[in-house]
Amino acid sequence: MLGISRHRRSGALLLALLPLAGCRTLSPEGSFYEVADTVQVRLGKEISWDAGQFVDPSVRATIGNLLAQPLTAETAVQIALLNNRDLQAVYADLGIAQANLVQTGLWRNPIIDGAVTFPTSGSGPTDYTFNIALKLIDILYIPLRKRVAESQLEEAKFQVTAQVMAVAAQTYLAFIDYLSQRQRVGVLSQAVKSAIATVESGKALRRAGNITDYDYEIEVAQQVQVAAELARAQTSAAQAREQVNRLMGLTGLQTQWRSADRLPSVPAHDPPTSTIERRAIQGSVDLALARQRIITTGRKYRVVNITSLLPKLDAGGELERDEGEREAGPIFAAEIPLFDWGQARRASARMEILREREEFTALAVRIRSLARLQRAKLLSARQTALYYANTVVPQSQRLLDAAERQFNASQIGVFQLLQAKERQIRAGQEYVTALTTYWRERARLAQILSGKLPDEADGSGGTIAVSTAQSVSGD
Numbered sequence: 001m002l003g004i005s006r007h008r009r010s011g012a013l014l015l016a017l018l019p020l021a022g023c024r025t026l027s028p029e030g031s032f033y034e035v036a037d038t039v040q041v042r043l044g045k046e047i048s049w050d051a052g053q054f055v056d057p058s059v060r061a062t063i064g065n066l067l068a069q070p071l072t073a074e075t076a077v078q079i080a081l082l083n084n085r086d087l088q089a090v091y092a093d094l095g096i097a098q099a100n101l102v103q104t105g106l107w108r109n110p111i112i113d114g115a116v117t118f119p120t121s122g123s124g125p126t127d128y129t130f131n132i133a134l135k136l137i138d139i140l141y142i143p144l145r146k147r148v149a150e151s152q153l154e155e156a157k158f159q160v161t162a163q164v165m166a167v168a169a170q171t172y173l174a175f176i177d178y179l180s181q182r183q184r185v186g187v188l189s190q191a192v193k194s195a196i197a198t199v200e201s202g203k204a205l206r207r208a209g210n211i212t213d214y215d216y217e218i219e220v221a222q223q224v225q226v227a228a229e230l231a232r233a234q235t236s237a238a239q240a241r242e243q244v245n246r247l248m249g250l251t252g253l254q255t256q257w258r259s260a261d262r263l264p265s266v267p268a269h270d271p272p273t274s275t276i277e278r279r280a281i282q283g284s285v286d287l288a289l290a291r292q293r294i295i296t297t298g299r300k301y302r303v304v305n306i307t308s309l310l311p312k313l314d315a316g317g318e319l320e321r322d323e324g325e326r327e328a329g330p331i332f333a334a335e336i337p338l339f340d341w342g343q344a345r346r347a348s349a350r351m352e353i354l355r356e357r358e359e360f361t362a363l364a365v366r367i368r369s370l371a372r373l374q375r376a377k378l379l380s381a382r383q384t385a386l387y388y389a390n391t392v393v394p395q396s397q398r399l400l401d402a403a404e405r406q407f408n409a410s411q412i413g414v415f416q417l418l419q420a421k422e423r424q425i426r427a428g429q430e431y432v433t434a435l436t437t438y439w440r441e442r443a444r445l446a447q448i449l450s451g452k453l454p455d456e457a458d459g460s461g462g463t464i465a466v467s468t469a470q471s472v473s474g475d
Contacts, residue, residue, distance in 0.1 A: 028095040031157055035094070038161050039081070042283070042450045043168055047081045049091045059083075063254075071259045073175040076248060080171040081164065083249035090163045097156035101149040105142060108135045129320040144303045151296040158289035165285065165452040171247040172443055176263070178244050180436040181237035183262035187428040188230040194421065195223035202414070215414040222418050226425065263435050266385050270442065273375045276449070280371040281364060283451040290360045297356055301349035308342025370453065374445045381438040388431040396420075396427035 036047050048059045059082050066075045081087065112132045119126070202219045205211045245255050281287065320327045403420035406412045444454050 028091075028098040031094040031098060031153065032091060035157055035161050035164065038157075039164050042161075042285075043077075043081075043165065045078050045081050045168065047087070047164060050088060051091070051095075067250075067254060067257050071175070071257050073172050073179075076175045076244060077168045077171045079248045079250075080167055084167050084171075084247060085249050087164060087167055090160055093156050093160055094153075097149075097153040101146065101153050104145040104149040107142075108138050111135075141303065141306070144299070144306060148296060148299045148303060151292060151299055155289060155292045155296060158285055158292055162285045162289065162452055165447070165450065166455065167247065169443070169447050169452065169454065171244070173440065174240065174243045174247055175259075176436065176439050176443065178237065178240040179260060179263045180432055181233060181240045182259075183432050183435075184429060185230065185233045185237050186261055187425065187432060188226060188233050191226045191421070191425045191428075192223070192230050195219070195226050198418075198421075199223050210410075211414055218414055218418060222421070263432070263439060266382060266389065266435070266438055270378060270382060271445070271449075273378075273445070276371045276375055276445075277368045280367050280448050283449065284367055284453075285451040286453050287360070287363055287367065288451075290356070290363050294353065294356045294360060297349065297352050301346070301353060304342060304345045304349050308337060308346065367448070367453065371448055374441065374448055378438075378441045378445050381434070381441040385431075385434040385438040388427070388434045392427050393431050396424040400424045 032049050039045060039047050048056060050056065050059075063079055063083055066079055069075070071079075110132055114131060115129050116126060199216075199219050202211060202216045206213065206216045241255075245251075250257075400420045400423070403412060403417050407414070407417045447454055
């Protein structure tokens with residue numbers, strides 16, 4: 001109970017109680033370092049937070065060194081984790097959760113009120129009344145509320161970790177898409193060169209009277225069509241590159257990075273998946289976040305349960321002078337839970353715990369199912385990509401070679417030759433699609449094993465589909 005503020009003894013008592021009001025650091029650095037350690041373990045990547053200050057020179061140097069070399073999906077992910085501005089904004093959530101934790105440990109400020117009355121006639125004394133009160137019950141509930149805030153801080157760590165992994169996944173996927181478009185441009189560029197050569201050859205044949213004007217115009221039409229497809233592919237490649245630039249947070253001369261022109265071939269082996277369900281469950285950040293939410297809700301229920309017994313208790317002191325006489329003494333105010341004794345709030349909290357418990361179980365079932373499904377999809381994508389690489393593409397090339405020989409021997413016409421060329425171009429593009437699908441599915445599996453469900457799997461409606469290949473190859 002605080003005494004009267006004007007008394008020296010009461011002022012000393014207030015100063016003595018101030019340390020008990022709680023003093024906890026507002027710095028979120030410790031929480032960020034914990035997230036950074038988790039990311040290092042799960043993805044093998046570093047993250048950095050400038051906290052609104054200038055970018056660390058060592059971080060700038062690292063980004064510069066990575067950009068000086070031909071980029072890969074792995075190095076693009078590392079740059080994004082160091083330089084993505086959306087992530088820099090997300091890290092502020094750690095500071096907010098840390099500040100909320102500090103706030104719960106602080107006493108509420110005392111409330112002072114008073115009145116001064118003057119005589120309306122004569123020269124009587126001026127009377128006054130001053131009260132100072134402290135919400136005593138809030139002090140008693142501080143430990144309970146701090147436990148809730150501590151659990152919410154843990155939630156924030158899991159949420160930030162999940163979002164870091166999501167950005168890594170987005171960047172990896174965007175880079176795969178970019179390489180896919182580059183490879184598609186390469187296929188169509190070769191097709192355009194071949195079409196130009198065919199048209200030039202057709203001119204000579206037409207002058208010699210070996211082909212008709214109609215056959216020649218068919219050749220020209222194919223050249224125009226392939227050139228249009230190439231232009232569209234080049235536009236798609238430029239768009240895919242800019243998506244990578246945005247995720248990496250690059251501007252100006254930084255956007256002039258180099259990379260390979262095509263996707264890697266299908267590797268000899270995929271990561272082992274015999275224990276995929278167990279590993280997906282054990283490493284799931286989504287599941288850990290759901291578990292932490294249950295803990296938070298349980299602690300909130302305890303706060304509701306206890307505070308329902310004594311919702312309000314204020315205590316303090318009063319100083320009054322009435323007709324020249326001074327009086328002082330303690331005051332208090334308490335809320336009696338006569339009508340509302342918290343039954344509805346407790347029932348609501350219990351239902352929240354039940355709901356989150358069932359959501360946790362449902363999430364675990366979904367993770368297991370997605371892990372099994374992803375294993376099957378990766379196997380199918382691998383078989384399809386290998387079939388195109390080993391069978392479809394070589395066969396289409398052999399067919400084209402045979403058609404060209406027969407055309408040169410005047411055994412088939414221009415139309416049959418152009419059909420063989422169209423089939424060869426289509427086979428090349430379909431192979432790029434199959435190869436892209438393989439790397440997407442492989443990356444999805446990596447993301448699930450590293451602990452983060454793809455966004456299209458967890459219902460958030462995004463386009464995240466991949467994580468780093470290191471998470472797969474490092475199995």
